[in-house]
Amino acid sequence: MGYQKQALNRDRILGPTAPRKRFLSNTSSESQSSNRKDVVSELHPLTNQSDNIRLLDYELQVKRRFDEIVPLLKRISALQHHNDFIPQAQQLAKSVLGFELPQYILEKAWVRPLDMRALFAWCVFQAHQYSSNQFFNSDPLHGSEKTQPANDFQTFLSQCGFHLLDVTPCSDGRLAHSIAYVLRIPFSTVRRRSHAGALFDVENTVNRWIKTEHSRYRHGNPNSPNDDTRYLKVVVYHFSSLSPSHQGCAAHGSDDSKAAEAGYQRLLDFRESIEKSFCCGASVDLLLIGLDTDTDAIRVHVPDSNSHIDLKKWVSAMEIYEGTRNLTYKDSIEFIEQKIDEKSPGKTQKGIVAFITKIIVNNISQIDYVRQAHNGAYPDAGHSERFIGVGIGFKEVHLRNLTYFSHLDTVEEGSPDLDVGIKIFKGLNVSRDLPIPVVIRFDYSGKVPGAKARAIADCKRVNNAISIRYKELVNDGLLHTCLTVRDRDKKGSAEIVGSSLDPAIKEEH
Ligand SMILES: [Zn+2]
Structure with a gap:
């Protein structure tokens, strides 16, 4: 389905004729260089294009495995009364999907119609298993534990004053890439657990907080309890800028103000549970983020030093994208910090300002990702x-x-x-x-x-x-x-x- 369209859009990033390696290794021919120049000139100066190419390759590769199943099964269905049906079907499956089909289902094709539903489910499970193996064996997102990106991000988090980052996006599949793509955070440095409407379970999260504190006191991991750091709990709700009343969050009736309010209330309940249950000034920091599922641009509700959030105010990554297109890196960062400060003047902790600045910079790459691969808004x-x-x-x-x-x-x-x-x-x-x-x-x-x-x-x-x-x-x-x-x-x-x-x-x- 979407794969062919996406494949075409991959060409928009790499150039239609440019082999990926030559594009990346900067040894391209003259025409390929001009392709690259056109592409690069469209990009925001803060965009990390090599990450975008790597991430797009991974997305297309995995989704292709799932999206080729139906066309392949249609071809196999047409073969089922041929004499050499089983070897033909197996050969086709192996060449297209990379694995063979279950023999016991194919063997029944002579006596009753082939069980296409079972074959479809079987292929989806195989595609999932194949992707799972690839993920754990080769770390395609460069986010696993003890790698340089993960170590760097953990150090950055500590510098911001946080020892654990815990993110709850909505369980909607349009937010499943929130960590690695939208926010560009190494997945091993985050605790992620999705829930419908981003309404996380408070008791479970309190238990996780207790475990984290226990580990700090017992093992000094992720850092010593003497370090003045906190647990940062983030909720990511979502909305649709193009079809606000139809494609928003189903759990909140596509009403983004309700989604934001409910997410914020859950955050406050979590903080209150910690503060009332534990002594010695125990508390947590809170952050509320909205995600536009059409463009992947985020908006961040800037908390004051008491984690108070004004639900009607936010910093928009898309506005920052436009506002910093012609600025240098240094000026862009100042611009972002200024926008954050405007929402809660002088009241936001430096650490959270640095954290928000970083995720907005990261999100700019994702805005370009969607612009280049999908003309600015997802087809699905x-x-x-x-x-x-x-x-x-x-x-x-x-x-x-x-x-x-x-x-x-x-x-x-x-x-x-x-x-x-x-x-x-x-x-x-x-x-x-x-x-x-x-x-x-x-x-x-x-x-x-x-x-x-x-x-x-x-x-x-x-x-x-x-x-x-x-x-x-x-x-x-x-x-x-x-x-x-x-x-x-x-x-x-x-x-x-x-x-x-x-x-x-x-x-x-
Ligand atoms: Zn939702």
Whole structure:
């Protein structure tokens, strides 16, 4: 679907004839040089173009794996009554998708129509697994632990006065790339957990705060308790500048002022919980960010030194983009700092000003990313996620509209988030007679005895609850699940521990 269009737009960045390496290595021919000149002249001076190229390559590569599934299955469907159907289908799948299809499904093609729904779900799960392996094996986003970018950002955070950055975006797939793309923060330096409407769980977050403080007192990690630093909790709500009343946040009825207000209230509740539950002046810092899902431009509600936020005021990265197009780097930074100060004159801590300045500078690269690859606004203004991710984990998912997240321990507790996801996928997939692919994930700590077995049991428990809650869809072959676990203490990828497509399970339905 969107891939071919995106591929064309990749040419807008690299130049239609310029091979990527030559473009990047600055050894291009005259015509390629002029291509580059045109492209560069369109860019904002603060934009990091080499990062943009790397990020676009990664996005196209991963999404292509998912978007080639339907065209391939159409070709395979047309072959199903050929004599040498199975070898032909396998060869085609291997050459296009990089993997073979499950033999036991293909073998039934002579006696009944090929189960295209099962094949579709199977291919989505394979594409996810392939991407997960690639992510953990080769760090394509350059954001994993102990790398230079991660170390640098952690040092910067400390200098700003923060020891832990905890971000909650909305679970909408259009915000799944908030960390690595929109804010350009190394993913290993952030705790990210998405929730519908960005309404994070206060008790869970208090527990995370306690764990963080414990680690500081016990191990001096991430820094000593004597250092005067704080836990920074950020909420990212969203809105649509092009279609404000239709493509905003579903959890808040596409009303961005409601989304901002609800996010801010949740932040205040979290701070109050910490301050009332713990002594010695314990507190946290708060930040509220709005994301325009059409352009990826952010707006930041500047807090005063008491984390008080005026919901009607914000610093707009898009306005800063326009206002700094002709400035030097130094003047741009001064311009941004001045804009931040105007929102809360003399009342904002220096550390938070430095942090906001950095994410706005980073966001300028992302604004150019969307301008160059998508003419300034995404073609998929609404939902077009490829699968639902349920459970705890998914550290590897950092692409827009790839995954609808439903972070939960139990289906009962997470049902509002999951119901929203199922509703979205009824529109995206079931309306086309395609199944809803659900990847269940539970991360565990390999250091804890029995943790892996418990994570597998959690997967099965959630899988069972899903098959009861969405019984009709499951019985019609319109919802398939893939169960995965991952040791969060290791760099390795996720491991598949079961699937509704396993032959024995499938026969039951
Ligand atoms: Zn939302």
